[in-house]
Amino acid sequence: MITLQERVHAAPKPDDWQLDKLHQVFRVRRGHKNAGMKDDNLLSLSYGRIIQKDIETADGLLPENFEGYQIVEPGNIVLRLTDLQNDKRSLRQGLVTQRGIITSAYDAVEVQRDNDPRFWFYALLALDLAKHYYSLGGGVRQSVKFADFPNDWVYRPDLATQRQIADFLDRETARIDLLIEKKQRLVALLEEKLQSKLETAVIAEESKKVPLRRALINLEQGWSPDCETRPKEQDEWGVLKVGCVNSWSFSSAEHKALPINLVPRPALEVREGDLLMSRANSPELVGSAAIVHNAATRLMLCDKLYRLKLDTKLLSPSFALLALRSKAARMHYSLRSNGASASMQNISQETVRSLPVPLPSLRKQAEVVAKIERQIRYVSETTCAVNASIDRLKEYRSALITAAVTGQIDVQSYAESGTPDRRLDAIQEEMGA
Numbered sequence: 009m010i011t012l013q014e015r016v017h018a019a020p021k022p023d024d025w026q027l028d029k030l031h032q033v034f035r036v037r038r039g040h041k042n043a044g045m046k047d048d049n050l051l052s053l054s055y056g057r058i059i060q061k062d063i064e065t066a067d068g069l070l071p072e073n074f075e076g077y078q079i080v081e082p083g084n085i086v087l088r089l090t091d092l093q094n095d096k097r098s099l100r101q102g103l104v105t106q107r108g109i110i111t112s113a114y115d116a117v118e119v120q121r122d123n124d125p126r127f128w129f130y131a132l133l134a135l136d137l138a139k140h141y142y143s144l145g146g147g148v149r150q151s152v153k154f155a156d157f158p159n160d161w162v163y164r165p166d167l168a169t170q171r172q173i174a175d176f177l178d179r180e181t182a183r184i185d186l187l188i189e190k191k192q193r194l195v196a197l198l199e200e201k202l203q204s205k206l207e208t209a210v211i212a213e214e215s216k217k218v219p220l221r222r223a224l225i226n227l228e229q230g231w232s233p234d235c236e237t238r239p240k241e242q243d244e245w246g247v248l249k250v251g252c253v254n255s256w257s258f259s260s261a262e263h264k265a266l267p268i269n270l271v272p273r274p275a276l277e278v279r280e281g282d283l284l285m286s287r288a289n290s291p292e293l294v295g296s297a298a299i300v301h302n303a304a305t306r307l308m309l310c311d312k313l314y315r316l317k318l319d320t321k322l323l324s325p326s327f328a329l330l331a332l333r334s335k336a337a338r339m340h341y342s343l344r345s346n347g348a349s350a351s352m353q354n355i356s357q358e359t360v361r362s363l364p365v366p367l368p369s370l371r372k373q374a375e376v377v378a379k380i381e382r383q384i385r386y387v388s389e390t391t392c393a394v395n396a397s398i399d400r401l402k403e404y405r406s407a408l409i410t411a412a413v414t415g416q417i418d419v420q421s422y423a424e425s426g427t428p429d430r431r432l433d434a435i436q437e438e439m440g441a
Contacts, residue, residue, distance in 0.1 A: 012160040013414045016140045021163040022415035031158035033128065034117040040079045042109045047079055049108035053088050056099030056133065060108070077109040080116050083125040085132060087115045090151040092142050100136050103129040115154040122167050126174035131162075131413040137406045165415065173412050176419035180428055184405045187432065191394050191401075198387045203335075205383050209376045210334045216368050221361040223323035227316055229287060229357075230276055230309025245272040246305050250286045250312040253298040256333055258284070260304045276308040278315065283325040285332065287355060288312040294353045295341040297332045299325055314360060323365070327373035330380055331365040340364070400435045 012030065013019050021027070050063040063074065080086060084104040090113060103125060110116070119125045135141065144152045165173070230248070245266040252262035266272060278284065278300045285297040289312065297316075309315055318325055331337060340363050345353040368376075408428075411417045422428070 009161055012135070012162050016135055016138050017410055017414050019410070019414035019416055022165070025163045025165050025415055027161055027163055029158065030160045030162055033120055033123055033162060033164065034085075034154070034158075035120060036154055037078070037080070037084065037116040037118055040116075041112070042075050042077045042079055045075060047107065047109050048074070049106065050074070050077075051080065051086075051104070051106075051108040051110045053086055053100075053102045053110070053114065056102055056136075058086060058102040058104050058110075060106075074109055076112055078112045078114075078116055079107070080104045080110055081107050081118075084116050084118050085125060085129050086110055087117065087132070087154055088113075089115060089141055089144075089153060092144070092150055092152070099133070100141055101129065101132050117154055123164070124167060124170040124174050126178065127165075127170035127413065130174065130177050130409050134406075134410040134413050137410065163415075173419050176423060177409060177412055180408060180423075181405055183428070183432070184401050184408075188398050188401050191398050195391050195394055198390060202383050202387045203333075206330055206380055207334060209380055210330055210336075210366055212376075216366050217364040218367050219361060220328075220363045220365050223319050223328070223365070223367065224361060225317045225319050227314055227357050227360060228276075228309070230311050230313050230315070231273065244306055246307050247310050248278065248284075248307050248313060249310060250289050253284050253286050253296050253313070254289075254293050256296060256298055256329070258298040258300050258303075260302065260307060263305075263307050264310075266308075272306070273308060278303060278307050278309060281325060283316045283318065283328060284309070285314045285316060285360065286312060287314050288347070288352060290351055291342070291345070291353050294345055295332065295337065295355055297329055299329060314357070316360070321370075323367060324370060324373050324377065326377040326381075328365065330377065332363075337363055337365075397435060397438075400438070401432075404431060404435060 009027075011021060011027070014021070048063050050061045051058050052061045053059075082105055085101055086104060087101045088098070089100060104116075119128050141152070144156060164170070246263040247266055248260075249262045249264060252259050254262075280300055280303070282300040283297060284300060286294055288294065289296065316325075316328070318328060341355050341359065344359040345355050347353040412419055
């Protein structure tokens, strides 16, 4: 007999842990509908945590009536085993810490007696981190239910050991999460400082602002053929996706392959040095822009992108990119964008043409660009190192959870040995962040 932990984690059963079927550990909660609105504490599963949500929000994704929601109690575990083929990044379970209501599209389970819900939350999280749920929804299946796999064998420690492991993981994951949060704040602070320097450099030229049409020769929009959704390196032609400009630097990987039966349009091929802007995007990204560098294949504009051809005797593409990135430009787009949904906004050609931009001398433009690009390189290099450190911390966190819930480490001796401190110190030193 092969247990679930052995199959997914290749982790053998510790000698003093016992065998059980999964349904002997968990029970799916049934008959706990919110009929008559017994409870209005709205809960939601977000990034592996159960959080409160405002039931009075105007969010259009919420129903008008919550009587069909299920009531959950502290210690329940909520699993979202839906949309398995399209969403392979979310964490799919959370531990309930307060009574409330949550959508009945999710499974809510409770542990049987002599089990600690925190331990089993971590055990299910280890399965999730190993991408086990996606194997259950293979083929055309987009979702499964917890009831689809209740007969799997699992091994488990006694209740005292479960609590010891849960206490250890609560403590150690909190330490790791705090480090990750600090590093994420550092990245955000670096971005804020960069934006502040950019604003200062652009605002210094406020008195020379003119509508962008003064320096525009042409404003061109791409097309939208019915392309496959994954890049194919062997294809000679591709069509850019709007995400190619989302980070204010060009990413040629953000493209779709051009099917053989569609004829390419060379006139829409992007060239080195082209300035591209997103025409249709999410509200926070609409109007984002980038200059084309190192395109790996022959790529055409899609209909969600504009190409701005500038009079380079008046305005350099590099300085124009800084102006497009300024807060004043973002406000200009925000006030004039429109869209069929809140998640997708559009900016018209006239909105782009009417955007006020500074127009100092080309010499002054070059000075500003050189100064800001030095800052951009520093922020980019530092952010890369910090993000690598964050990734290593996440890897260690996942490995620690898996090792603990499968009994591959004795958590008491592991903690007393000082190994967690040494591992965290080593990650810090290795990444220099």
